[in-house]
Amino acid sequence: MGWQKALNALIGRSAELTRLAAVLDSAAAGLAGVALIGGDAGIGKTRLVTELAERAEAAGFAVLVGQCAELGDALPYLPLADALRGAPAELRAEIEARPILGRLLPGGVDLGAETASALTQQQLFGSMLGFLATRPVLLILEDLHWADRSTRDLLVFLSRMLQTERVCLVGTYRTDDLHRRHPLRRVLAELKRLPSVTAVELSPLGPDEMADHLSELGGTDPQVISEVVDRAEGNPFYAEELLEAVTDGCSMSDGLADLLLSRVEPLSDAAQRVLRTAAVAGRRVDHALLQEASGLDDLAFEDAMREIVSQGLLRPDGEYGYAFRHALLQEVVYTDLLPGERTRMHSEFARLLTAREGAAAELAYHYLAGHDLAEAMSASVEAGRRAERLGAPAEAHRHFEQALGLWDRVPDAERRAGTDRVRLAMRTAAAAADMGDNHRAIAQLRELPPTAETRERLAYYLYDSDDVPAAVAAAEEAVAAAAPGTAVLARALATLARTLIPTARDAEIGPLAERALEIAGDTGARDAQKSAMITLASCAEYDGDPGRAGELFGAAAAQESGDLAVDLRAIFQHARLTFEHGSMAEAAVIAERGVRLAEDSGLSWSTFGTDLRFLQLLIHYTAGDWVRARREGSGFGVRVGTNHEAILSSFALYVEVAMGLPEVDERLTWVRPFWSDSLVVYMSRALAAEHALWNGAPALALDHVTAVLDALDPAYMGNIRIGAVGLWALAELGRTDGADELLARARGPVRPGMGAEGHAWLARAEAEWHRAHGRADVGAWRAAVEAFDYGFVYETARSRWRLAEALLVSGDHAAALEEWRRAVRVAASLGARPLGDALADLGRRARFPAAESEAPSGAASGTGPGDASGGAFGGVAGSVAGAAAGSGSGAAEGRETRDGTRGRTPAGSRPGALTGREREVLTLVAEGLANREIGERLFIAQKTVSVHVSNILGKLGVSSRTQAAAVARREGLL
Structure with missing residues (x-):
């Protein structure tokens, strides 16, 4: 038949195929992509993806094709199940290794226990993502206008999370079926904003292309072809039907529906009966089921099917079934039934x-x-x-x-x-909450009788919706209504304790959780028991008893509650507390167990799954295993489209900023649009501030710090670290204004039982505060080194860098050299290029022996951050050294200034010796501008600016830009 011949050539779609092939080629190179193909019914979407599938197979891709059906809204994941069912043999093992995917296959649904985890959808999504990452895959989902809600959610998830996998995801949909309120409209609008998504709209073919298409189908009469082209209006399927009608001696005056029915009417009564029965089944139907439903015996059924297939109305589909040639045909036949x-x-x-x-x-x-x-x-x-x-x-x-x-x-x-109405309504509410509609869940629960169970669930969802007062009231009702000594009471008590955490009723939380723990132990309510233990551990931690908190978190993490969300939450909290108190090796083991549990259950991308992966990255980053940390960070994609993705992307900045990698600027560019979210701001702008400092832009760094502090609750522990970074920026700028406020902000969250890292960052903040005030305090920097030396390899080395500067200022050259060497070795082993550059610059200025050979690779030559941001002394060491040298006091004996002289200003270095251009440069240096910015302002090259700055420092007899600015102000040079 003509429709079969049409597969031999693809006419009029070369531009669209080229765009799709580009997405496929990018996927082959390791950059996943999504293509959405829209067009009217019969316009050629399936023909186009068939051509793409052939190219993909030739390129070594596994091709999976799934079809939505008109009753797909009732059947969850129908196209995914269809695609997995037709997977090549080499992928079967990968499917079987993920039991939740196997449930989608025929006979694979495991009904399991009566209650289901709310994380099941996240498990399935995570498992599908892992499955697709195993090899190059082209996944085609056809007729998305009929997709169920869960399939649409999966499409969004994969479109956002696929990054470096060799995966090409293609979806087709009918544009003429998308009415104004169609649920796919919102999804398409969301996806088309993503950089990884290519949208292809198929327009009608032109007259010449239609004529070629009809000729390919076997049309030979020019007049007939011309009439068909005029009637078909660029729709290939309509054209095929019109040509078929003329070939069969029918009229072209009918519409498409009449044309399709005219193809059915010549069939025998038995064949028409079978075709109508198939239309009731849907787009596809099983052979045996269709025969039974038609009521025909074997011979009559086979004759009818042979007739239908020969007319191109149904085609064999799979091993034991049939499918309508086109969905429009099935719709027309079904609609024609009485x-x-x-x-x-x-x-x-x-x-x-x-x-x-x-x-x-x-x-x-x-x-x-x-x-x-x-x-x-x-x-x-x-x-x-x-x-x-x-x-x-x-x-x-x-x-x-x-x-x-x-x-x-x-x-x-x-x-x-098999249940009463209240329990069924509670399951309905739970399903609403699981699909992200807490408001609907709350509304449905409020309509139910106020039993202990309904009020406890209501409190749970109200708390998750941030309505704390209503949640507390509902939880108190649940406790009052629960029978003594029951599992329901244990859950109500645990939920009440949880809802009270944000309130001022701190004294009640512990006793409630203890009571919940006792009753849960007696009744076997493991979920309530674990929840109560986590709440008690959090209270102990807040009250300054980390030992007790660790015991409770550890006990909770060791138990299985039957709820994966609670299990992962307990492991995360245990690993976090262990990490924060400096037990790196133990924290790594705990976090690895949590990550493995998340991976095995398909929950790597759930909330606690991603939290555990970030914590694992942070542990390796802290312990100095940057190879693993960077590998883990690479899993968080650069191309982001939501707040959650921006948070994940920000995780990778820890290592990338510390290593000075070029990916930092690209990642920050993608994350910047989401700086309205407080967590994104904290994660990314704090690291953007460090990036700016390493690149000689302290004013920009201070802007980042200010934005972070504006977004944070003053009681948040992150204020300590951000305050320290802000004080670093102030020291580089030579400013004391705001230093006291930043130190106070850093001290604000300090409380009993605070972890080792919190104390270390506080010590850093104290030392940076001294730098901002022009003091190189050896004791403060030694305290920072000792505080970070619990196992934070990188921060210990960074603190040694500043300690070496302070020791140089104090005159202890030998001790400075020893601290410098230790820092250099660590920077080299980590690949911490910005720190390595700063250390190399310090070594050159201090004339340390073998400075060039000991500097990290790439740091011994070229210009380090000191030249761009105020010298390796960062303003403090230089300020003190320069002041002592200028005074001629005995304290300067044994100290070396940048030109190697001891304790005195070189001849000819009085301020008045500056040239006019050097005064212009000095003025801009005092404003805090980096070399690049000064060059842009004065229209001179950045390298020329660097030469001027070096000359200025030499003539003024100082070691840093900060000290140069101070001398300039004192001497009236600005």
Whole structure:
């Protein structure tokens, strides 16, 4: 037939195919991409992706194709199940290694326990992401306009999270089906804003292209081809049907629906009966099921099928089924059925599927269409349960709500549902919460009788919605209504303790959690027991008892609650506390266990899964294993489109900024649009401040610090570190104004039981405060070194850098050399280029022996950050050394200035010796401008600015830009 010949050539779509091939080529090179292909029905979307699939297979890609169906809204993940079912043999092992994906295959649904984890959808999403990352894959999802909510959510997740995987994801949809409120519209609008998404809209073919297409189909009469081109209006499928009609001697005056039906009418009665039965089944149908539903014997059925297939109306699909040649054909045949025919056929399919233990969602669809409300309600409840276990909360909610809507119209509803109405309504609310609609869950729970169970769940969802007063009130109602000594009371107490954490009722939290812990232990309520232990541990930590907190977190982490979210939360908190108190090796083991649990359960991208991965990165970063830290950070993509992705991307900045990698600027560019989010600001702008300092822009760094502090609660522990970075920037600028305020901000969150890292950053802040005031305090810097020496390799080396500067100022050259050498070795082993450059500059200025050979690779030559940001002495050491040298006091004996003289200003270095250009440069230096900015202001090269700055420092007899500015102000040179 003509439609089969059409596969031999792709006409009029070369530009669109080129764009799709570019996405495929990028995926092959390790840059995942998404293509969304839209167009009217029959415009050629499937033909285009068929051509792309052939190219992908030739390039070594595994090709997976999934098809949505018109009843797909009732069947969760239908196109994904379809794609996995048709996966090549070499991918079967990868599917089997992920049990949750295996549930989507025929016979693979494991009903499991009565209750399902709220993380099931995240498990499925994470498992699918891991599965796609195993090898080059082209995943095609067709007819997304019929996709269920969970499939749409999966599409968004994969589009956002696929980054460096060799994956090309392609989706097709009908534009003429997208009415104003169609749920796919919002998804498409969101996805098309992503940089990884290529949108392709198929417009009608031009007259010449249509003529070529018809010729390829076998058209030979120019007049017929011309008439078909005029009628088809650029739609290839319509053109094929028109040409077929003319070939069969029919008229071209009918519309597309009439044309399609005219193809059906010449069929025998038996063939028409089979085709109409197939239309009721949907786009695809199983061979045996279709035969049974048609009521024909083997021979008659085979004859009918041979007739239908020969006419190109149905085509063999898979090993045991058939599919309509085009979805439009199925729609037209179904619509042409009389109401009574539809009802009877749906009832017959429901009966046959029940006997075959078919999909509950499909059963519910056919029972409803067949007007059997009792069976429809039973099937809807079962479909909701199965959807829960598949990680499809939106579909579970839809089926449960459908069952509740039928409840009053069905006699003996409780027996048919296998549960009472209140429990079914609670499951409906839980499904609403799991799909992210807490407001709907809260509204549904408020309509239920105020029992202990309903109030406890209401309190839980209210707390998650940040309505703390209402959550506390609901939790108190739950405790009051619960029977003594029951698991329900244990859960209510644990939830009440949790809801009180943000309130002023601190004294009640501990006793409530203790009581919950006791009752949970007696009743076996493991979820309540673990929740209470975590709350108690948090209270102990806040009260300054880290030992007790560690015991409780450890005990909670060692138990399995049956709720993966709670289990991961406990492991994370245990690893975090252990890390913060300096036990690096133990923290690494705990975090690794949590990461492994998240990976094995498909939850690497869940909230606590990503938190654990970041904590693991931070532990390796802190302990000095930057190879692993960078490898873990590379998993957090650069191309971001949401706050959550921006947070994940910011994690990688720790290592990238410290190593001075070129990726930093690109990552910050992508993250910048999300600086309205406080956590993104804290994560990324704090590191952007350090990046600016390393690159000679202290004023910019101070802007970043100010923005971070404005976004943080003063009680947040991160204020300590941010305050220290801000004081570093002030010291580089030679400013004391604001230093006291920054130190006070850093001291604000200090409390009993604070971890080792908090104390270390506070010591750094104190030392930087002295630098900002022009003092090189050896004691303060030695305290910072000792505080970080609990295992924070990089920060210990950074503090040794400043300690070496302070020791030089104090005259202890030998001790300075020893600290410098130790810092150099660490910087070299880590690959910390910015620190290495600063140390190399310090070594040159101090005339340390073998400075060039001991500096890290790439740091011994060229200009270090000292030349751009105020010298390696960073303003403090230079200030003190310069002042002592200028005074001629005995304290200057044994100290070396940048030109190697001891204790005195070189001849000719009086301020008056500056040239006019040097005075201009000095004025801008005093304003805090970096060399690049000075060059732009004065229209001279950056290298020329560097020469002027070096001359200025030499003539003034100082070692830093900060001291030069101070001397200039004192001498009236500005």
